[in-house]
Amino acid sequence: MRRAVLAGAAVLLVVVAVIEWPAEAVDFADRLAPPSAAHLLGTDQLGRDVLARVLGGVRYSLGLGLLALAVAVSVGTASGLASGWWPRHPLARGTQALVDVLVALPALLVGLVVAAVLGSGLVPALLAIVVTGWAPFARQAHRLTVAVRGEEWVLAATALGAGPRRLLRHHVLPAVASPLLASIAARFAGTVLTLAGLSFLGLGIQPPTPEWGAMLAEGRTYVFVAPWLVVAPAAALVASTLALGCIAARPGVLTDRS
Template sequence: MRSPIAWAAVALLAVFALAALLAPWAAPYDPAALHLEQRLLSPGHGFLLGTDELGRDIFSRVLFGARLSLLVAFTVVGCSLILGLIVGSVAGYYGGWRDTLLNVYVMNAFMAMPGILLAIALVAFLGPGLRNVILALTLSGWVNYARLVRAQVMSAREREFVEAARSLGAGDLRILTRHILPNIVQPVIVQAAIGMAGAVLAEATLSFLGLGVPPPAASWGSMLNDARAHLFDSPHMVLAPAIAVMLCVLAFSFLGDALRDWADPRTR
């Protein structure tokens, strides 16, 4: 409550959430509507942030781009977190050959290739599209959550309250869901908040490379790709989506830092 970073993160995320939710009503134009006679207009002239090379309203496209970026971020982090919780819990709780199989072979195999390169390869193979982008980013990002959960579960499984529950006859599933996972949720939430920043940036990267959601859907990354040819004669095409990506990533990063400080008792 006393952290200005936390308040800044909450304020920025509230702005982006409102933009995403109210985009169909707040956008003055259809983001895919063409106004060829009004190409490359600077901000003003009836268009708040100007128009692009096809005469599309940049402000409307930025609003709808927020919907896509936040949808991808929350879906990717949610799917990655579920997969990481399952794999990390099994590896950390049971240990032995299960831990060797999941940690040494499966997780290391996914970590051998950088996440964004793996996502690019998967989308290039599957084809562009929202589902394929979410699938690719999930498969390239779940390992970080699995490693974190595994380490936390290995530390918690030897605690006294776990031994007490085991001595009372509680099963493995009950011990994991009722005793271990609630006690390791804080670092997982912090990792999820930081992971959303990475998901927004990764989606923008894929769209910039032409591997994201295909047109006419509005995406910040595709807007930056369209603006490359007009970097000097129409810089407003670059500034609006670039600032949107920067502020969204910054907001999630600030939120992750604030949650980390909150979860660490030494900073209270």
Template sequence: MPKLVRRFLRNPGAVVGLVLLLALAFLALFGPLFAQDPLEQNLLQRLKPPSPEHPLGTDQLGRDVWSRVVHGARISLAVGFGVVFLASFLGTAVGLLAGGLGGAWDNLLMRLTDVFFAFPSLILAMAIAAALGPNLTNTVLAVALVTWPVYARLVRAQVLALREREFVEAARALGAGQGRILLRHLLPNALTPVLVQASYEVGAAILTAAGLSFIGFGAQPPTPEWGAMVAETRNYMAEAPWAATAPAVGILLTVLAFNLLGDGLRDVLDPRGR
């Protein structure tokens, strides 16, 4: 068994996070095959408690909560990974150019990054989502646009530490151009902290997207997105707490899984920890 895998498996929290994540992935991929239509309404069955027919009860419109939570898992994971892909791609590109080119380019790109850091991320995401229009696609774009600066800072710091190393000097001496040095030598060696940060940011992106949906800037009813589901059912907590609790627990477990997984990856991949 590879050494890094053994180190990962010796971290109980990381193993728990991985198991939770695999369970959520299985639920997102195969759960809809065993669930009802998440949009099907039956007002005669509204606010019914959990039962064999409806394992998590029904909501205020008689929709099966289990089916909506299962379909919501697919939506929330897609949103989380979509945000991280866009944000890490943009942030890595900016950080790589800033650290590798230096000089005026570094100042320009880092001042742009500072502009995004100057605003509270949730407030800025709300403003962008409101300007683009409330839907899931625009939610992904809005959250990605407020999280890319983190990756830019990480990659720039790594590139600044690496660009004077011996292997880079050797590549220059052999006639490698700036583009080749950036893409073939600096970028692969700067990706470790990006991977660790991305594992944390998936959960944070899901939480932020759910928050935007909860306040009306993200997914719109009747989309079975967890944040929108909590928003729709919060007024029925006294008589049907299961309707809001189920999607809230889904958000909790998903964010917890990615945080635990991120801790494990950090311990395994950080050479200082080893």
């Protein structure tokens, strides 16, 4: 049942992200129009439909956030598995030292530094999220690997002649995947907020792209004239992070096989 609900939500997300919403259609004759039957969430300073822009922003705020998270999970898991399996290797020790530093620093602060060095735009924002996002998964994968490598079934596979690659791929990785999967939803919420924060500060996705953080940055100038320009993207951010938080609070939702 839970898997069916998640599958339905994923399909809905894909549909919303794939459909070409008229987010860039400009109508200067209908600027800053309040919510109405024609425009359910009103229009912005260029006459663009706010609802269309909020829905079009799904592919940027959630879609790109998911892409960056996938890269961070892959990098973090791979480095954590390697450092956990060969903990005394100098490279493993260096990796864990770097992980300790990155985990101790606020993700948004590190993202701001990376984005400021690389410049503003989509690619620097995604790289900033990957730089800040891989460390927690690397630490978790490292700890899980260290705990698993001494189990009897791993020792038995080693005695039967299984090499390190086969052990990591077919024995250790499936054992650590479930706990890692359970933490992805919580990290996803943080990734969405980090991407929105970078865009809001002008270091991430730039206007007129309908990304929720960029929409907030554009709308704050008109907050007293057209408050819906801020309320709509803010509500989308809050709703998405709350939904992901609810999933993260119930780890069995992601790992349940029923």
